Amino acid sequence: MPRRTICPTYLVAILFALFAALAPLPAQDAAARLDAVKEFQRFFRKEKSEALQVEAILTHLKGNECVPAAEELIRLLRHPSAAVQQAAMTVLATYNDPKTYAAWIAELPKAKDPEQQALIVKVLGRAKIKDAVPAIETVGGDAKAGPVLKYECARALQAIGDAGAAGLLGALLGDKEPQVRIAALDAVGALKRVEHGKAATSLIGAAEWQVQAAAVAACAMVRPQEAVQPLIDLMRKEGRMRTECAEALFRITGFDFGVDPERWQEQWNQLTSIQGWRIPTEEELAKKAESRKKSDAFYGKKEERKEFANIPTTSTNILFVIDVSGSMDDLVAEVDKFQGYRDRRRFTVVQAELLNAIDSLTPETNFDILAFATDVSAWKKRLVPANVVNKDAAKSHVKSLKPIGGTEDQNAALAGMAGAANLEAGKTNTLKALMYAFGVDPEKPIKPVVTGFDKNAIKSPLDTVYFLSDGRPSVGKIIEPLEILKEVRKHNEAFRMVIHTIAIGDFTKDFLKRLAEENGGVFVDLGR
Numbered sequence: 001m002p003r004r005t006i007c008p009t010y011l012v013a014i015l016f017a018l019f020a021a022l023a024p025l026p027a028q029d030a031a032a033r034l035d036a037v038k039e040f041q042r043f044f045r046k047e048k049s050e051a052l053q054v055e056a057i058l059t060h061l062k063g064n065e066c067v068p069a070a071e072e073l074i075r076l077l078r079h080p081s082a083a084v085q086q087a088a089m090t091v092l093a094t095y096n097d098p099k100t101y102a103a104w105i106a107e108l109p110k111a112k113d114p115e116q117q118a119l120i121v122k123v124l125g126r127a128k129i130k131d132a133v134p135a136i137e138t139v140g141g142d143a144k145a146g147p148v149l150k151y152e153c154a155r156a157l158q159a160i161g162d163a164g165a166a167g168l169l170g171a172l173l174g175d176k177e178p179q180v181r182i183a184a185l186d187a188v189g190a191l192k193r194v195e196h197g198k199a200a201t202s203l204i205g206a207a208e209w210q211v212q213a214a215a216v217a218a219c220a221m222v223r224p225q226e227a228v229q230p231l232i233d234l235m236r237k238e239g240r241m242r243t244e245c246a247e248a249l250f251r252i253t254g255f256d257f258g259v260d261p262e263r264w265q266e267q268w269n270q271l272t273s274i275q276g277w278r279i280p281t282e283e284e285l286a287k288k289a290e291s292r293k294k295s296d297a298f299y300g301k302k303e304e305r306k307e308f309a310n311i312p313t314t315s316t317n318i319l320f321v322i323d324v325s326g327s328m329d330d331l332v333a334e335v336d337k338f339q340g341y342r343d344r345r346r347f348t349v350v351q352a353e354l355l356n357a358i359d360s361l362t363p364e365t366n367f368d369i370l371a372f373a374t375d376v377s378a379w380k381k382r383l384v385p386a387n388v389v390n391k392d393a394a395k396s397h398v399k400s401l402k403p404i405g406g407t408e409d410q411n412a413a414l415a416g417m418a419g420a421a422n423l424e425a426g427k428t429n430t431l432k433a434l435m436y437a438f439g440v441d442p443e444k445p446i447k448p449v450v451t452g453f454d455k456n457a458i459k460s461p462l463d464t465v466y467f468l469s470d471g472r473p474s475v476g477k478i479i480e481p482l483e484i485l486k487e488v489r490k491h492n493e494a495f496r497m498v499i500h501t502i503a504i505g506d507f508t509k510d511f512l513k514r515l516a517e518e519n520g521g522v523f524v525d526l527g528r
Contacts, residue, residue, distance in 0.1 A: 036064040037072060050081050057087040065095040067103070074104075077119050093126040101129050108135040114145070118152045118453075125156025133157065137166040147177040148453045154183035158190050173199040178458045179494060181206070182214040189218035197224030204230040208458055210496045212241055220248035225279050228252055228268055235261040238364050240315035240463045240498065254280040254288040259314055308357035308466045309502040311522045315464035317383055318367045320354060321433050323469040325373040326405030326426030330470075330505065333528040346470050346504050347403050349526065353502075357466075358394050361386035366461070369394060372433035373404045374425045374475050383461060430473035431484050434499075434515075437465050438491040442477040457494035464498045465521075469512065470505035481511035485518060492519055502526060 040060035047053055057076070061069045073095075076088035095101075104120050111117045117139055124132040139145060140153030154172050163169050172184035173196060181203060188196045201224050203215035212234065219227040228249065235245040242259040249264060250256050253271070257263040271277050280288065308320065328347040332338045341348050354369070361367060366383035370376055379397050384390050405426020435442050439456065473479040478487060488499070499519035501512040504526040516523040 030066065033064040033066040034068060036060050037066070037068045040069075040072065050083055053081070053084050054087040057084065057091060062091045062094060065097060065100055067100055070095055070100050074119065074123060077123070089123070089126065092123050096127050096129065098129055098131040101127070101132065105129070105132045105135050108132075109138045109142075111139075114149050118149045121149065121152045121156050125152070125159040128160050130160055130162055133160060133162050133164045134166075137164040137168045140168050141166060141171060147175070147180050150175060150177070150180045151183045151453045154180065154187050158183075158187035161191065163187065163191050163193050169193060170196050170199060173203065178206075178208045178211050179453055179455070181211050182494075182496075185211070185214035185218040189214075189221035192221055194222045194224070197222045198226060200224065201227040201230055204234055209239070209241065209461075209463060210458055210494075213244060213463075213496050216241065216244045216248050220244075220251040223252045223279060225252065232261050232264045232268060235259060235264065238314070238316050240313065240317070242314040250289075250292075251285065252279055254285050256292055308500075309353050309468070309524050309526060311466065311500045311502070311524055313464055313498075313500075315498070316362075316365045317461045317463045318361075318365065319370060319383070319437055319462055319465045320357065320367065321370045321372065321437070321465060321467045322350060322354060322401070323373070323428065323433075323471065324371045324401055324403050325428045325469075325471055325474075326403055327428070327471045327505065329403040332504070333506070338527065345403075347401075349504060350468055351398060351401070353526075354398050355395055358386075358391055358398070361391060363387055367394070369397065370433060370436055371401055372429060372436075374427045374429050376429070376432055376436050378436070427475035428469065428471040428473055429476040430469065431476045431478045431487060433469075434467065434484065434488055435491070437462060437497060437499075438495055440491065442487075454491075454494040457496075460495055462495075462497060464500070466500050466502065467512075467515070468502040468504070470503065470507055472507055472511075485511070485514055488515065489518060500524075504528075 037060070040056055043056045043060070044053060047056060057073070061073060070092065073088040073092045077085055077092075079085055079088070098105075101124060105124070108117060108120055111120070121132075121136055121139065124136065136153050136156050140150050145153075150172055154169065157163055157169065169184050169187050169191075172180050173188070175181055175184070185200060185203065187193075188200055197219070200215050200218040200222060203211055204219065204227065206212050206215060216231065216234070219231070231245045231249050231252075235242045235249075242261075246257075246259045253268075255264075255267055257267060324347070328345070328350065330346055331344040332346055332349065335344065338344060338349055341352055358367075363386060365386040367386055368383050369379040371379075379394060403426065405424075431442050439460070473481060473484060478484055492499070497519065498521050499515060500521040500523075501516040502524045503509045503512045506528055509523075509525055513523040515521075
């Protein structure tokens, strides 16, 4: 029997997963913790492999919280490797003893390096250190504070769950930088700071759609009555915000008129003419929400809108992401469920659904199509208008697509033509397909980013993604579904895209369901 060999990269991945999953036993005393730090320093200085450096962080410093360990980890937040940075931040988030951070909290307002301040604030937020709130308010409210620092201060207050006593969030709502306003709005909504309802309402009319989205979401949480009219006015404009406005209006008033602004206006005029009318309490709203759920009165279902695989949208900036990996050439199992298609291949079903979706696009819509397997291939370099010419061209493009490494290619491989079959190109690179929406290629070297602040996010017009796949991620920089979810969360915090997901086939669907739920989307299971 021939001897089997194990790829070194694969072995490192196994070791990394093992050490990441098994948290080390807590050190018994201060001396043991210091020994762990010294052992880490000896190992890290001589080890050049990124995977083993990450392993060292997780094995030596996780579970050994102390000031020297925290010092090492904070230093590593400026390491040139993004993976090392992420590992350091992951471990720091488990250090939650205020004593560990006491010196940094005291020095934070005195620090001269704004980037270092932003880093420390981010760490304090991730670790949920309540003792740090006054210092965070001080540095965030400083007249010299830059946008990155103010952004991280707002995020940290939200993570800690304490808005503080100095009114920093209110001040940040008026900041000139859109990303700072977004972070402040998110914190106001998450912490339900009703005193900022008026300021949040004023941002519903912001120039940037991402700020609008954050303002609408915040108003849905703090429920200011004065937000009703601006929400109705925003609903009159084309785009994704119509759906968000409808949900926010329901959250504030308890009424449900879908995305029909005229019906909302008529009802609102009647309500404001009633002396003593008030918005419902949270308890009353909860009962109305339960009633709506039971009656399946989906707030946009009444209107005729664009949809893909039974997921409706009012968005005017859409990216369709379609899986063309080899498994899409497999036959569907539930024959009765897929009547009316020209054959039983999964891709045939998806192709037909996408062609129907393109037909439903209205002229004010901009769209693009991304096909993915091992690599990604975009139809256009940017979103294009859904006029007659572009829709016809898009349908021709979709009809020309076929699964890579499907049945024909597999037969060719069996016949000895493996090179021509190119089965390696027909795997499922889920991460690369999702990161395309954020303008990121995960397989290219990237400059490590130590904070979540991203100026490019505001420049993106794309606000809605339809992501369809039948297979488990099988190739790419990251293939573990939970890690892919983490990457998407990290980027989408700034981009604020809605990601709808559609599953077909036997793939365990929890991943796609969570992907939709965590990014404001809808999950649809087409079937097996």
